[in-house]
Amino acid sequence: MIFTFLGTGAGMPAKERNVTSLALGFPEYDGELWLFDCGEGTQRQILYTSVKLTKLSVIFITHMHGDHLFGLPGILGSRSFQGAVTPLTLIGPSGLKSYVETSLRLSGTHLHYPIIIREIETEGKVFENTHFTVYAGELDHGVKSYGYRVLEKDQPGELLVNKLLALNIKPGPIYKEIKEKKQVKLSNGQIIDTAPFIGGKRKGRCITVLGDTRPCAMAAELAQSANVLIHEATFDGQSSRLAHDYHHSTSVQAAEIARKSGVETLILSHLSSRYQKKEQNALLREAKAVFNHTYLAHDFWMFELKRPSRM
Numbered sequence: 001m002i003f004t005f006l007g008t009g010a011g012m013p014a015k016e017r018n019v020t021s022l023a024l025g026f027p028e029y030d031g032e033l034w035l036f037d038c039g040e041g042t043q044r045q046i047l048y049t050s051v052k053l054t055k056l057s058v059i060f061i062t063h064m065h066g067d068h069l070f071g072l073p074g075i076l077g078s079r080s081f082q083g084a085v086t087p088l089t090l091i092g093p094s095g096l097k098s099y100v101e102t103s104l105r106l107s108g109t110h111l112h113y114p115i116i117i118r119e120i121e122t123e124g125k126v127f128e129n130t131h132f133t134v135y136a137g138e139l140d141h142g143v144k145s146y147g148y149r150v151l152e153k154d155q156p157g158e159l160l161v162n163k164l165l166a167l168n169i170k171p172g173p174i175y176k177e178i179k180e181k182k183q184v185k186l187s188n189g190q191i192i193d194t195a196p197f198i199g200g201k202r203k204g205r206c207i208t209v210l211g212d213t214r215p216c217a218m219a220a221e222l223a224q225s226a227n228v229l230i231h232e233a234t235f236d237g238q239s240s241r242l243a244h245d246y247h248h249s250t251s252v253q254a255a256e257i258a259r260k261s262g263v264e265t266l267i268l269s270h271l272s273s274r275y276q277k278k279e280q281n282a283l284l285r286e287a288k289a290v291f292n293h294t295y296l297a298h299d300f301w302m303f304e305l306k307r308p309s310r311m
């Protein structure tokens, strides 16, 4: 899976960082694409990347603040202009449905594809498809702000065809049975255990994308043992008072959550425009002092999380 950071700033657009949006692409699954948040100008940011709106199938909104939301109606319209006809699912807090429907209605925007809008009512499972299950939990941001934990399903092992052929078990319906059952009966009446003919399974990956938040127990829970955690870092380590007052986190607090939850990689995003390049480096440095495997995202940066090898 490939993360493309479309906007990594907080509050309002700055020259260097647009407001928040993150594309998550799955080249391993037909190039399917998801979006997490959609700040104003996201569709313009997309023009500078290889992200294709026609491939977009799900948009997760973490919360209803404008820097995470105001780009949404434009994206929906442009996806239609570009000829998309496949359904698009939108998932987010209550109010999302009325925001989207009102924007589309008042602007006379007609979509040539169906949209499914799911407002989250309770924490827990909010989405599932063939390959992934997504869970949402409520964070601490003054307004309803969700974090999403994306869990890839484990992939069963492949059939070891050469081993079967060596025993003169030829391809046919029996192969399907061997994949699905613990024991099968061959045409000669012999009963065999199937386990030796199935390769190692591949463990699913886990990524966590959090909305804006103060440090909280749910953040750590959603991030538990994740391969990648995307966490806001609106403020630097010295500004924990400010961060608390505005319901945000410092880069050091993000790193503490990463350490506590045993993640593999932490990526910091959602930086206040008050920090210039030099200060941004300091913000990363102080996070790394707490959790070393930390990156600081910038607009258009791409990060790849490879599939683990089979067990």
Ligand SMILES: [Zn+2]
Residues within 6 Å of the ligand: 010, 011, 020, 065, 067, 068, 212, 270
């Ligand atoms: Zn924000």
Ligand SMILES: [Zn+2]
Residues within 6 Å of the ligand: 063, 065, 141, 212
């Ligand atoms: Zn916010």
